[in-house]
Amino acid sequence: MIHSIGVKTIDGVANLGRFAIFATRAHVVSLKSCFSPKSYSLIWAQMNIIGVHSVPVVMVTGAFVGMILALQAYGQLASMGLEEHLGVLINIAVVKELGPVLAAVMLAGRVGGALTAELGTMNVTEQIAAVESMGTDPVRYLVTPRLVACLLLTPVLIVFADLLGIAGGYFVSVIQFGINSRAYIDFSAQGVELWDLGTGIVKGFFFGGAIAMISCYKGFTCKEGAQGVGQACTEAFVGSFMTILGLNYVFAVVAKAIYSTFWPVQSLL
């Protein structure tokens, strides 16, 4: 019993160490290949698959988040006569938390799952070894384009989610509930700061990196057979999801600290 706990712990730590080495190497190699035009076409192709094709799901996710927030919050605020403030609530929630996190979770499912399955299959059919045997670094050829695409495009996708979230909230509030459009927009503009929007988008950078690293790592270390690939995909999704939530919390704490240091006057108001 104690023995097995020990073995599991050591395994876990060793695995974390290997992941850290993998992630560090991937970032170093990626940084280098940003300056070599040879890898641009690979990065471009991945941006298309990872970014462009994710736009619809992310937009739908954002729109529904905005709409449901409006629907649920309206009753509460209206009973206090505060319905014109609905915009602040919806937009802060969307821009700061729900937009980034839900967009990232969508990406973890859509992109992360596909990444792990693709790389995992390549691993078990020795295609990764084949890349290696031909003198090409598989991290540079396979991981870098995916990592760069995720890093660059997750923030952009979050902007799409935010945009549609804001629009969804606006439509339900103004058209369905008949809130004065002018008031809705004015209160929102006062309530939501550039800081809120900025932190939400910057988070995307970290979420994107986490999704790419975890999914690629799981693909590269995938066990033999169809079952191995399936298991790797599950682990990659659960891992990415947990990491997104964890990172989000850490990010909120850090952002709060920074905010209250640099905007002390505003936070007193």
Place this chain on the structure above:
Amino acid sequence: MIKASVQPNDGLIVVRNIVKSFGRLLVLDNVSLAVEEGKTTVIIGPSGCGKTVLMKHMISLVRPNEGEVYFKGERIDELNERQLARIRVEYGFLFQMGALFDSLSVYENIIFPIQQHHKITDWKAIDELVKQKLAMVGMDGFQMQFPSNLSGGQQKRVALARAIAMDPNVIMYDEPTTGLDPIRSDVINELILKLKRELKVTSIVVTHDMKSAYKIADRIVMLHEGKIIADGDADHIRNHPHPVVEQFIEGKIGEADLAALRHGGTKFQTQYAKDDFK
């Protein structure tokens, strides 16, 4: 126990006292082998005895737990990926399952190694090269197909074309004739002989096909339970006194395996009489 002593400069590729285990499974147990330049070395041995693992050591795709691997006298098992790239461009490696990139067409698969190391400007010449390499394995005309649309044997042959695309000095074939019909197998045998004759290629071939082994080998090495148990030319192996070797090359089933099968009869019916085919 057989213990050979080899020095880093004894051959083009030298593995020295390597030990390799995966978890608790000991696969290679103190194996030493020096592969001579310009010769064809065939590795035989029962399924699962570590032939593929041994071959992967020679290109540093797998690293030993103990022991060293040398290429042209330079130690390669401790190099990192980037340093290995320089060495690996001299190799062509045919994987046991082909390992074609399934997201790329046959054409793109074959130009992959070239594209990785050179800037292609003259596409006409590349087209010609791809055509020539594919023709060598009897696959010309399949350029635009995807690997998933090819049969196993066809994939293997395209993979072989990819392995020789860069005109490597060393070619490693992991079971080149498995999954091919007898005539195709012989075409591959001839190809291996031709590459040796004309381009002085050093070949390392893993195979179960003894006919092919006798035909192409300058030297045959037999691996059994992680150790080398026989080493010599075709005639030496053909007349080898070791019972395990003898049994293996003649494809005779062992007593223990026979006993396991000795349940139930093997009577069967045929729909034809011998005279029907006259």
